[in-house]
Amino acid sequence: MTRKPLAASDDALLIEAFLDMMSAERGASANTLSAYRRDLLDFANFVSRKGASLKGAAKDHVRGHIEELSALALKPSSQARKLSALRRFYGFLYSENYRRDDPTASLSAPKLTRPLPKILSAEEAERLVEAARAGLKPDTQANPETLRLACIVEMLYASGLRISELVAMPLSSVAARERFIHVRGKGGRERMAPVGGEAKKAVDAYLSVREEFLPRGKAGQAASKFLFPSRGVEAHLTRRRCHQLLKELAVKAGIDPERLSPHVLRHAFATHLVEGGADLRSVQTMLGHADIATTQIYTHVAQDRLKRTVETAHPLAKSRKR
DSSP states (O other): OOOOOOOGGGHHHHHHHHHHHHHHHHOOOHHHHHHHHHHHHHHHHHHHHTTOOSTTOOHHHHHHHHHHHHHTTOOHHHHHHHHHHHHHHHHHHHHTTSOSSOTTTTOOOOOOOOOOOOOOOHHHHHHHHHHHHGGGSTTSOOOHHHHHHHHHHHHHHHHOOOHHHHHTOBTHHHHTOOSEEEEEOGGGOEEEEEOOHHHHHHHHHHHTTGGGGOOSHHHHHHHTTBSSBOSSSSSBOOHHHHHHHHHHHHHHTTOOGGGOOHHHHHHHHHHHHHHTTOOHHHHHHHHTOSSHHHHTHHHHHHHHHHHHHHHHHSHHHHHHHO
16 A cells, blocks of 8 residues: 655654554553654754755665764764664654655664663662651651652662652552552563562651642642652652652762662662672563563673772782782
8 A cells, every 4th residue: 555645744743653653553651752752853853954854864864863963972872772763763654655765774773882880889778768768767757758758769779660660650559558569661561569678668658648749629630540649730750850859868868969860779779689699580570671681781780899899808909009
């Protein structure tokens, strides 16, 4: 079946058709769809400057876009992600007969050197957790914000959740108050994440004041299904606000706030498990990784940390520095 030719002004319609397909057929998350839209609009702006359209872009346009990104010092991983978005988009146009060729077919992705994830040491993670718990001591007057922050930190570090999973988590996931919570992760994959004893206490303490964060009226009804509702425009706490809260807590814990983010706590969860002897398959299951190769990065982190410890603490290593 041959599609009716589209004008350049229909590029936006093609993007939406592609995103609809990715959502309906591939189960792409809202965050993934948002990233695809940004990458495609960036490329559309590039080809527009070259006098072309997104639908009619040639291989040289794609190559020129990647070269421009490289000249702007965009990380190879980000370049590869943008090229991947274009591959999927033009593969869709080809399969749906909007185009007779794929301009990305023979292009190579930028070479990637996978960096080791940033993490906190076990001692730093403990300091952070203690700083979050400081307002929960019997001799202090805990306020709702303190209880919520302690719950967020405990769940990120004790359960290894992605921040997107945490903020959008329904209240029903913890309603049973068991030692595991039901999580819907990337690609709609479901898993059970652990909740330790202290984390469970933090969740229970937060649930006692959760209603303080519910907005009134219809907005409150929409927000009521989330574990972390928001009084703001969105129905649940935003990822940006979580970032801000963690950086403020890092300062209190004596940790450089630039080194801390929700994902750093997820990395710390996995690395500290591996260092403690957990097998990779179990860690893979708890993190919700589709491929164990993704989880194996944490063995390299643990080995790298062990090597640095030996080099700085072993007597022979110290003697060589003299």
